[in-house]
Amino acid sequence: xxxxxxxxxxxxxxxxxxxxxxxxxxxxxxxxxxxxxxxxxxxxxxxxxxxxxxxxxxxxxxxxxxxxxxxxxxxxxxxxxxxxxxxxxxxxxxxxxxxxxxxxxxxxxxxxxxxxxxxxxxxxxxxxxxxxxxxxxxxxxxxxxxxxxxxxxxxxxxxxxxxxxxxxxxxxxxxxxxxxxxxxxxxxxxxxxxxxxxxxxxxxxxxxxxxxxxxxxxxxxxxxxxxxxxxxxxxxxxxxxxxxxxxxxxxxxxxxx
Numbered sequence: 001x002x003x004x005x006x007x008x009x010x011x012x013x014x015x016x017x018x019x020x021x022x023x024x025x026x027x028x029x030x031x032x033x034x035x036x037x038x039x040x041x042x043x044x045x046x047x048x049x050x051x052x053x054x055x056x057x058x059x060x061x062x063x064x065x066x067x068x069x070x071x072x073x074x075x076x077x078x079x080x081x082x083x084x085x086x087x088x089x090x091x092x093x094x095x096x097x098x099x100x101x102x103x104x105x106x107x108x109x110x111x112x113x114x115x116x117x118x119x120x121x122x123x124x125x126x127x128x129x130x131x132x133x134x135x136x137x138x139x140x141x142x143x144x145x146x147x148x149x150x151x152x153x154x155x156x157x158x159x160x161x162x163x164x165x166x167x168x169x170x171x172x173x174x175x176x177x178x179x180x181x182x183x184x185x186x187x188x189x190x191x192x193x194x195x196x197x198x199x200x201x202x203x204x205x206x207x208x209x210x211x212x213x214x215x216x217x218x219x220x221x222x223x224x225x226x227x228x229x230x231x232x233x234x235x236x237x238x239x240x241x242x243x244x245x246x247x248x249x250x251x252x253x254x255x256x257x
Contacts, residue, residue, distance in 0.1 A: 054100075056153065057178065057189035065090065065154065065178060072180070072187050087179040087192060091240070093153040093165050094172050100150035108139040145225035151191055154178055158240075175240050199234065200243045208247045 059069055065088050072086075095101075115132035119125060155161050158173060165171040177192040201209060212230040233246035 052151070053181070053183070053188050053190050054151065057191070059187075061154075062178075062180070062187075062189045065156075067180060067189075069187055087177045089195075090154040090156060090176060090178050091158045091161055092151050092174050092176040092191070092194065093155075093161055094149050094174060095152040095165075096170055096172070097148040098150070098152070098170050100152050101148040104150070105139075105142050108135060108142050111135040112139050141225045144227055151176075154191075172236065173240055196240070196242060202244065205232075205244045205247045212247070212249055 063069055067086065067088070112132065112135045115128055115135060119128050119132055122128065153161065153165070154176075161173060175195040177195070179190050179192045181188055181190045209230065209232075214229075228250045231248050231250050232244055233248075234242045235245045236242050
């Protein structure tokens with residue numbers, strides 16, 4: 001088994017889809033995370049894909065998903081007690097190597113440039129030097145090993161979403177939960193989880209994956225980012241259940257794709 005599909009599906013791959021079943025190719029990469037803070041000097045934030053609050057999940061979207069925000073705002077104390085119990089099961093749209101990834105990459109590049117400029121003005125500022133080092137490492141990880149698969153939309157109608165996001169090279173769909181949280185006095189949306197937790201890996205693919213991984217697992221605390229080593233082809237059934245259909249090594253020249 002590939003344990004914790006929440007982590008596996010926030011690793012990236014080329015996404016290809018056919019009509020009735022989704023057909024996806026995922027390149028082995030690290031789970032999602034982001035150091036983007038609320039201010040220029042802000043601390044690292046939570047992982048995006050598992051517990052994120054993306055900008056598109058605004059009040060209009062939440063209302064469209066059936067959340068009664070007016071009632072919650074009129075009864076803040078009730079929300080604070082019960083808010084985490086309010087969730088909706090939805091179909092999540094995951095985009096590969098698209099605008100969401102490029103925005104994350106651009107944000108990281110901007111952070112590096114900002115801290116380089118600040119450090120040039122105050123070369124003895126150890127705190128900013130550490131933050132610059134942090135963002136430089138994060139930028140390298142984004143380019144080499146971090147996720148390029150981002151949740152970009154959600155809804156109830158799988159067919160409607162499939163028609164809207166028809167490019168099979170960019171999008172795949174998974175069932176998941178969207179919930180609410182209290183953030184700085186406001187109700188915000190949150191991607192709680194992806195429902196599928198494991199992917200079945202039949203022989204001989206499990207043995208092949210073990211050989212290609214060479215005992216090295218992705219981890220946020222790895223000193224150096226690990227370039228992709230293999231490409232996994234997943235079949236997705238009508239109920240959006242995935243299973244491994246093929247495994248192939250990634251050539252060195254294609255690791256960034």
